[in-house]
Amino acid sequence: MADKLHININVYQALQKRLAYIFAEFENIYVAFSGGKDSGVLLELTLHYMREQGITRKIGVMHMDYEAQYDMTTQYVTRVMTGNADLITPYWLCMPMSVPCTTSMHQSAWIPWNPDEKNIWVRPMPNHPSVINIDNHNFDFYQPGMIDYNLQEKFIHWYQQQQGGGSTVALVGIRTQESLNRFTAIVHKTKSWKGHIWTTATGKNNCAAYPLYDWDVEDIWTANAKFGFDYNKLYDLMYYAGLKPHDMRVASPFLGAAQETLNLYRIIEPHTWGRVLGRVNGANFTAIYGASKAMAFKNISLPKGHTWKSYLDFLLATLPEDTRNKYLEKFNSSINYWTEKGGALPKETADELRAIDAPAEYLGEPRRQQKYTGEMEFVKFSEYPDDMPINDFKSVPSYKRMCICILKNDYACKYMGFGLTRLDMQRRKAALEKYKNL
Structure with missing residues (x-):
């Protein structure tokens, strides 16, 4: 039955209804975990629901590791990927892939975990049995240098095959409050799974679901506080640095979402900043000017004599x-x-x-x-x-x-x-x- 608007319940209660549907509808479930606040809360709430309902079948947790990140993010990801072993099967992807780069005018993409550039990696390859890298993967879809979004899209089909087939869903922690683009990408019926507007059909018998699509950032932090969930402690430092909750990002430093806060790297983790400088051209310029008129995040003025x-x-x-x-x-x-x-x-x-x-x-x-x-x-x-x-x-x-x-x-x-x-x-x-x- 298609999803209906929940008028007289809060977002947490609506989430419980969605999780109940997900566990009844799908044979295979995994959470796409980025190391950020939204996917972290989604994973914690899913595990909380499983324990309350006595669900013992395992779910997958897929993390795409972009190599260049804060140590605090790595520590948080490590805690998540090594914990809750009774309920999760972790897939820690450290694969060479083409990733958009917005800090350099000389390269529009970069390759994390590029084996040819191992000497300048921002950090060593994680050492854990769940790590999947160029040396041990069995992805039949992988092509060297493939785009990160393609890898992410193909993973759900691979995961479905690994589980022996059956209906499969990827739970994704993105919220429509973040942008209009996210709203239009998520909320639709023509591409949804059986009419549920918070889902997107991705192939034969599989889909992506966004159970937190109607949550606000305040809801995320309320859940963390109410249930005492673990989270990326980098957010605490960002708060102390004066950032508002709506402006906090833990994305890879070379992505557009992180441009305005790239300068925080050299303040919060100067040792990481030194390695970031040597990884991709233009990081220092973007750190200095990422939130200024030079990068057009403020109103820019037309130079005299120009249209x-x-x-x-x-x-x-x-x-x-x-x-x-x-x-x-x-x-x-x-x-x-x-x-x-x-x-x-x-x-x-x-x-x-x-x-x-x-x-x-x-x-x-x-x-x-x-x-x-x-x-x-x-x-x-x-x-x-x-x-x-x-x-x-x-x-x-x-x-x-x-x-x-x-x-x-x-x-x-x-x-x-x-x-x-x-x-x-x-x-x-x-x-x-x-x-x-x-």
């Missing part, structure tokens, strides 16, 4: 050729889309554009069958905007947004509305060539 388009041309000219071409591919795609085809914008945004006489055609309601959360209008620009002085600046394409992408080292151009992408075929081919003899 945003001319400033974009200047910024592109400063980049390495490979990086420049990668951005141009995205930018040209956006220009073609909005000037030749058009796209859906919130009705109030379209009205703002009319009020300022923006060079655009207003084509009525979207003709596609896609469901929207509010009233939308289809808009096509006769010329690509340089900038738009409207309230919802991030919903409208502009050359200014392109400049911000470059200043943020946002290779995926998420700031412009592009989703997380696969690395281009040329990079993949180069990675395969590099690692084919491993």
